[in-house]
Amino acid sequence: MLFQVQMTVKLPTDMPSNQAAEIKAKEKAYSQELQHAGKWRHLWRVAGSYENVSVFDVEDNAELQEIISGLPLFPYMEINVKPLCRHPSSVHDGDA
């Protein structure tokens, strides 16, 4: 089951740079593990912004919550979730 998730990162401007680097490294590892596991199907950056757009493929709402709330950057993000389903005009096998 697919969900589109927009995340806008807002790190406090007074966070020490090594602390910021550490959180971002954890975030990257966490994200890549989920991508390799097939749970995090797409990850794009919105050009010229602090915003990312992702598509998650999860079992249900509970798994989405578990994945999102486990993000190392979770306390520093604005998050917007949209449940997706197949569009009747789509010809792509993967759009579902």
Added chain:
Amino acid sequence: MLFQVQMTVKLPTDMPSNQAAEIKAKEKAYSQELQHAGKWRHLWRVAGSYENVSVFDVEDNAELQEIISGLPLFPYMEINVKPLCRHPSSVHDGDA
């Protein structure tokens, strides 16, 4: 070059049903031609709404404008465009 495009369809409630059906049929044909051509990479419906989410793969801004303004439903939609680029944490070849 990728763009995320959200479209929310707002057909006038007094449009005759055969006219609405005709426009939707044209929209479907137009959309599927572009999907087969590789320009319209993803097309999802946002569950429980009038909204779609798409990812387009175009040469440049001008081609995006040409495709979007040619949509049969263009006069009846609210449209939001976001330019996408590769996220440094993405592991997917297609996320660019």
Added chain:
Amino acid sequence: MLFQVQMTVKLPTDMPSNQAAEIKAKEKAYSQELQHAGKWRHLWRVAGSYENVSVFDVEDNAELQEIISGLPLFPYMEINVKPLCRHPSSVHDGDA
């Protein structure tokens, strides 16, 4: 899987009253069938407004889309969807 759905009905003020009555009757029948089937778990009116709040229990996003887009009042509503999951502090068996 649970979803909270807020619906605000906006019937055109120039719709003939018998047409409005007919759509509302269909909506009621459609809604009660889904309530009896266990798909539409709660339905409340927001006091002093045109807004309803519902909780749906569906298999997945696709079934939510099917149910919502089938509402007789669908063309006349503003709709907001939130995916729900169990809260770790809930003590109620049904809150999931």
Added chain:
Amino acid sequence: MLFQVQMTVKLPTDMPSNQAAEIKAKEKAYSQELQHAGKWRHLWRVAGSYENVSVFDVEDNAELQEIISGLPLFPYMEINVKPLCRHPSSVHDGDA
């Protein structure tokens, strides 16, 4: 009398983790006591967010205010309240 209450928790990102844990533990105990007492009828998490959705069953507006303002997390939340009443199409005994 029922009220829907949406709460979005915004803990300061510089709050020490043990202080955050203590407040959350108090919040959980407070919440579960009210759930067992029948005052806090439903409690869900909105998947992928900091937001909760609840349904309270109280005597009147004053009791709602007493319960909400007593929440240990009250100073750290954005709160939205909607008064609910029975919808004429509801078939559920508890939707009132």
Added chain:
Amino acid sequence: MLFQVQMTVKLPTDMPSNQAAEIKAKEKAYSQELQHAGKWRHLWRVAGSYENVSVFDVEDNAELQEIISGLPLFPYMEINVKPLCRHPSSVHDGDA
């Protein structure tokens, strides 16, 4: 139990003037009956606008819904409802 209700009237600009006058007359009669009955405690106009501010004194949410949805101008209004309760600093007997 008190509720503050803001109502902004938006009559269609093409409504015939005698029809508008008839609805407004019904609204006035309906409103004054409820004021005399003690249900509609205050009614003010916001100066320089189409907006009114009222305070209702009702048994519960259901009675509020019954009164508001019965307004002859109900289909032509934007409505905002806030549940009120006694403020601990109030010295006025009637502020509850």
Added chain:
Amino acid sequence: MLFQVQMTVKLPTDMPSNQAAEIKAKEKAYSQELQHAGKWRHLWRVAGSYENVSVFDVEDNAELQEIISGLPLFPYMEINVKPLCRHPSSVHDGDA
């Protein structure tokens, strides 16, 4: 001359509790003095929120400014002011 004033208090979450208590005590005294003087005609709490709704009876705009800007909590509030006048449908002597 009447004004409706909505105030939402936003005390900094790191303000020492004795300082918060002192400001609130001053606010209460200030408010009650103005209520007894007939300037602050109504004061309600919006149930389940940080918001208050008041009705002030002042000589003119300048007196409103003097009273509001003198509130001990003035630096910590979001404030919304609406000038009120008599509604032609009101039957209450005091609604003006």
Added chain:
Amino acid sequence: MLFQVQMTVKLPTDMPSNQAAEIKAKEKAYSQELQHAGKWRHLWRVAGSYENVSVFDVEDNAELQEIISGLPLFPYMEINVKPLCRHPSSVHDGDA
């Protein structure tokens, strides 16, 4: 007593041009009468828009309501009102 009033005119695009011209002529006459009477102290157009900004000098809120609701364009405008008072830094006699 001064009020700043912003008005944005939204004439229906299908209003016959002679009807639009007639309303605008009435509006101009009404406005100039009030300007000569000293009630409508300033009237500016916001460059490149449908918006006007005015300053009214009235006895009280009731007179403001009487003047604004009497505008021939009143049913076709969005209106925003702000009560003004003397700023302690102003050196202009007329700023009050």
Added chain:
Amino acid sequence: MLFQVQMTVKLPTDMPSNQAAEIKAKEKAYSQELQHAGKWRHLWRVAGSYENVSVFDVEDNAELQEIISGLPLFPYMEINVKPLCRHPSSVHDGDA
């Protein structure tokens, strides 16, 4: 050339009171010098708020920028600018 400028002052609540007093004194002197020079034509306070409304009379956009960015309170304000021009219905010589 006239511009309407709305300014809302948001001093940090933890700024020492003598520092706040010093900035406000500088702001007053700066403002009065520009008023005497004919550049700052009107200055009003919006009653019951932190907001001011001004009308500036400047040579061009560049002079407006120079004046506004030189305000001692500039780093602590939200600012909204509207270019004004003569309204064809105005009878006042100074409204241009």
Added chain:
Amino acid sequence: MLFQVQMTVKLPTDMPSNQAAEIKAKEKAYSQELQHAGKWRHLWRVAGSYENVSVFDVEDNAELQEIISGLPLFPYMEINVKPLCRHPSSVHDGDA
């Protein structure tokens, strides 16, 4: 003196196509005359939308108002105006 102007065209969906074509042709001629005259310095389309972005070079606010209000599409547009001035970091002669 430069102004940035964003215009979003909203033609009524029931306007006859020949009437729409006629207005657009007039708009194009009007626009190109002003571009050749040096008043309309830039004109871009925002890709995938109904929105244009322009830069105008005018004598003053009054000339901007005259040009914008003379647009054949003026009654069908949402318009946003921003006064521009030279940025101290600009190296381009024309950015003023």
Added chain:
Amino acid sequence: MLFQVQMTVKLPTDMPSNQAAEIKAKEKAYSQELQHAGKWRHLWRVAGSYENVSVFDVEDNAELQEIISGLPLFPYMEINVKPLCRHPSSVHDGDA
């Protein structure tokens, strides 16, 4: 390929003035290098505000992201990006 970028700078009011001056100097140097390289085609200040408006000429979305995220003031800005393309009514060679 052109993009319009609006940037609003929000430096923390407690940032030491020498640190602010250093960041601004870096920003200026970075900006002027890109202007000389032909990547940053226009840079204007919005008069009376903290906002800038720019037009960038880049190869693709990825280059836009690289340039914007490299801005020394990037962590302190609100940024809005719009993809531009040639408007069919433009007569200027450079508007593309």
